[in-house]
Structure formats: C-alpha cells, structure tokens
Amino acid sequence: MSFGPKHPTFKPTPYGYSRRSRGIPRWLLLLITGIVLGAGGVLFLQRSYGPQRLTIEQSEQLRTDLNTANIENQRLTAEAKKLHETLDQSQKSEKAATQSMTQARQHAADMQASVASLIEAIPADPRRGTPGIRAGDVELSQGGLHYQILLIQDIPQGQTEAANLRGTVKLVAMGSYPNGKHGYQDVATLPLDMGRYTVVQGNWTDMAKGFRPFQVTIQITADGSDKVTSTRTFRIARR
Secondary structure, three states: OOOOOOOOOOOOOOOOOOOOEEEOOOOHHHHHHHHHHHHHHHHHHHHOOOOOOOHHHHHHHHHHHHHHHHHHHHHEEEEEEEHHHHHHHHHHHOOOHHHHHHHHHHHHHHHHHHHHHHHOOOOOOOOOOOOEEEEEEEEOOEEEEEEEEEEEEEEEEEEEEOOOEEEEEEEEEEEEEOOOOOEEEEEEEEEEEEOEEEEEEEEOOOOOOOOOOEEEEEEEOOOOOOOEOOOOOOEEEOO
C-alpha cells in the first residue's frame, strides 16, 4: 500500500553520469598560493637584507654630506698641490744653496792658495823673529800717524798650520823736538792673537805738540814673558 507518488530509486551504474558542484580548480589554487608566497618572500628579503629606502630628510642629509665631502676633497687636493709646489721650490733653493756653498768653498780654497803663494813671495823678516815682521807702512799726515804692519808666522816643518800666538804688540816712535833734541813716544800697545798671519793697523793722533816722528819701532812679546821675540824699525813717510 502506497501513500504518495513513487520516484525511481537512484542506482549508480558503472557507466552512469553524476553531476557534481563546480569549484576553483586545484591547479589554479596552487598557482595563486605560489604567487602569494613568492611575493611575500621577496618583500621579506628586501626588508631584511636589501637596501633600505631613504626618507626625504635622509636623502637631503646624504646630498649635503656628499657636497661637503667634495668640497673638502677639493680643498685637500689644492693644499696637496701647494705643498708639492713648495717642496719643489725648497728643493730647488736647497740645490742652489748647495751649489753656492760649493762655489764659496772653492773660492775660499783658491783664496787661501793665493794668500799662501803671496806669503811665500813676501821677503822674510831680516831679524828672523817669531812672528816675522814682514812688511810695514807708516805714514804721517795732518790726520796723525797711520800704520799697517804685516806679521807672519812660519809653519813648523812637518805641520800644515802655524800654532796660535797670543801676546802684545808695542809701537814706539822716535822723533825730534823744535829745540833739536831727539826723544821717544809710545804710539800704541795692542793685544796680539794670531795664527798664520795678521795685520796690525791703527792711527795715532795724540802725539806731543812740536814732536816730529821720523821712525817707528815695533816690538812683540809673547804672553807670560817680557822677552821681545820680534822687533823691526820702519822709516816714516810724509805726505
């Protein structure tokens, strides 16, 4: 006994067709998932390990720092160039000074050689004193009595220089007075400190009134001794 309409009972068969509800394909879901994961990974790597994006303030500060560094680099380059030029000039000046010094030394050596030759050419002291009074020029004028005396020491055999000599040089003038009598007056007493040679010179102006000198005698004594080691007399020239 039945109470309603009868419907055929569903019986699946091996060859039957069944309708299923439609959804997102699995492959599309996998593709979208992969894209999302990949984009997320890229963003993560950029944030974690990639270069940081600068803010406007940071960009301005970086630009300012770069400009400052460029200006400082230009300043240092200019200073380095100036120092290099100064060094070159100093080297040139040093080279010129070295050449001048070499020339001066050579000139001094030539002068010493010339002086040595001249000394050898000057006649010896007739009295063979030590030092030798090789030459003298004594002249009387209205300005007084002017004198120049050349003293030379001989170099001992086997040596290249004469020993330093210290002592005293005394000049005594002999002359006449208006009454016809002769007398003496001290001209000068000078300290002596010489090596190979020296020139003793001066001007005597305080002679006695009426005294007319006609010759001057030079006497030399060494320090620590009253003995006269050299003496020579020169006639006075008049002008």
